[in-house]
Amino acid sequence: MLILGIETSCDETGVALYHTQQGLLSHALHSQTEMHGEYGGVVPELASRDHIRRVLPLVRQTCAAAGLDLKALDAIAYTQGPGLAGALLVGASIAAALGFALEIPVLGIHHLEGHLLSPLLSDPAPAFPFVALLVSGGHTQLMEVSGLGLYKLLGETVDDAAGEAFDKTAKLLGLGYPGGPALSKLADEFFRSGQPNQFKLPRPMLRSGDLNFSFSGLKTAVLTLARKQPLTQQTRGALASAFQEAVVDVLTEKSLAALSRTGLTQLVVAGGVGANRQLRNNLCREAEKMGATVFFPELEFCTDNGAMIAFAGAMRLQVPETWNKKLDNTFTIKARWDLEMQDAAGE
Ligand code: KG4
Ligand code: ZN
Numbered sequence: 001m002l003i004l005g006i007e008t009s010c011d012e013t014g015v016a017l018y019h020t021q022q023g024l025l026s027h028a029l030h031s032q033t034e035m036h037g038e039y040g041g042v043v044p045e046l047a048s049r050d051h052i053r054r055v056l057p058l059v060r061q062t063c064a065a066a067g068l069d070l071k072a073l074d075a076i077a078y079t080q081g082p083g084l085a086g087a088l089l090v091g092a093s094i095a096a097a098l099g100f101a102l103e104i105p106v107l108g109i110h111h112l113e114g115h116l117l118s119p120l121l122s123d124p125a126p127a128f129p130f131v132a133l134l135v136s137g138g139h140t141q142l143m144e145v146s147g148l149g150l151y152k153l154l155g156e157t158v159d160d161a162a163g164e165a166f167d168k169t170a171k172l173l174g175l176g177y178p179g180g181p182a183l184s185k186l187a188d189e190f191f192r193s194g195q196p197n198q199f200k201l202p203r204p205m206l207r208s209g210d211l212n213f214s215f216s217g218l219k220t221a222v223l224t225l226a227r228k229q230p231l232t233q234q235t236r237g238a239l240a241s242a243f244q245e246a247v248v249d250v251l252t253e254k255s256l257a258a259l260s261r262t263g264l265t266q267l268v269v270a271g272g273v274g275a276n277r278q279l280r281n282n283l284c285r286e287a288e289k290m291g292a293t294v295f296f297p298e299l300e301f302c303t304d305n306g307a308m309i310a311f312a313g314a315m316r317l318q319v320p321e322t323w324n325k326k327l328d329n330t331f332t333i334k335a336r337w338d339l340e341m342q343d344a345a346g347e
Contacts, residue, residue, distance in 0.1 A: 001074040001317060004062070004098070005310025006055065008091030009083025009111045010137075011042045013054040014306030015062045018314045024121060026065035027307045029300075030054045033178060040177050048086035055094050062306075073104055077313020080108030081334030082138075088333040096331035107313045107323045108332065112139060112339045114308035115270040116151075118297035121311055126266045126295040131258045135251065135279075136271030137163035137178070142211050142258045143339070145268070148315050149322050153340050154258050155211025162247055162273045165215035169222050169243050173236050184276050187244040190237030191278075199225060199242040203250050211254050211261070218246055244278055252282045256290060265292045275302040 002025075007014035016027035032050050036042045063070060078095035081088055092108070099106035116132040119125065131154070132143045140157040160168065163180055170179020175186065190197070201221050204214040222239050229235055255267055267287055273279065274296055287294045301307055316322045 003314045004076045005306040006078040006091045007306045007309045008051040009079045012304040015058040016306035016310040018310035028058045044084045051090035075105045077107045081337035085335040092331045109312045110342045114312045118301045118308040119268045119295040130266035132268045135162045135273035157213040159216040168219045187240040190241040201242045201246040267294045272303040
């Protein structure tokens with residue numbers, strides 16, 4: 001079966017073709033970061049308008065790259081939520097229109113389900129059950145994943161998401177938007193230079209006894225230190241490194257605690273912060289010590305993309321009770337949507 005995936009929940013238009021036997025056939029992405037960079041953050045109205053401009057050309061490009069016509073499609077999967085309402089509506093309406101024209105099913109996919117299943121696109125892939133650490137710009141969650149649609153929340157951030165904390169800290173260090181990758185690069189360079197770090201930041205909620213996180217205090221701690229001294233390149237590197245180390249330490253310890261609590265031995269890391277090199281290295285090293293294995297999506301599938309939506313759609317398509325079979329040309333979006341409860345609403 002051939003599935004077209006469409007992702008438009010935030011500032012990336014992602015389109016992909018996934019075949020249940022042949023795997024991922026083609027994918028294309030347009031990132032709006034440059035456009036939003038001018039404003040220091042995502043401007044929802046501009047995001048929606050840009051998705052409208054990009055999505056159909058990307059669909060054509062993806063089909064051409066696979067040498068396939070739209071008529072070959074068996075289903076369409078789109079990101080139904082959570083995300084920016086206007087941006088979601090673009091993907092949802094295009095998916096519904098194509099589904100109507102081609103008389104094929106249209107599946108609404110939870111964006112975070114896309115992220116947490118994305119390591120299954122890699123080889124070797126994890127098998128259910130596993131623990132998933134979802135670390136994106138909007139979410140930081142530990143989930144116990146027993147099967148498709150069977151997600152139990154083990155812990156989450158009580159304030160900023162990890163990616164959000166990276167972006168806000170990067171901004172106050174003058175690294176632009178979105179600054180996560182730039183901050184990480186600066187931190188890695190400082191670390192590699194071998195200089196001693198004069199800064200040490202707290203590890204928020206490390207001993208809280210649960211699997212929750214808090215990251216907003218770290219950003220404030222960096223701000224307080226940055227105001228006390230001239231922001232030289234050396235100071236910025238040291239602060240970036242101290243910040244990254246604190247976030248990585250907490251994410252690593254809580255992920256390992258989640259493995260211990262559940263008795264599971266596979267950890268899946270998904271979402272944009274999963275691209276962070278220090279997090280990847282640290283998690284692998286520490287998990288190995290307790291006999292666990294860590295799985296990451298390919299770097300290009302860590303951040304938002306269409307492949308993870310096409311893949312999640314393909315998985316659901318093969319299990320009829322996990323999707324709604326009505327072909328009535330209506331579509332819905334859910335700007336706020338709890339992953340744990342996603343199948344409870346009967347949609
Ligand atoms: O999953 P994603 O593309 O979008 C959301 O669904 O939020 O994640 C984007 C987030 C941004 O906050 C970005 O700064 C962060 O992931 N990010 C990183 C790195 N690459 C992306 N954070 C730290 N280190 C990185 N290498
Ligand atoms: Zn995402």
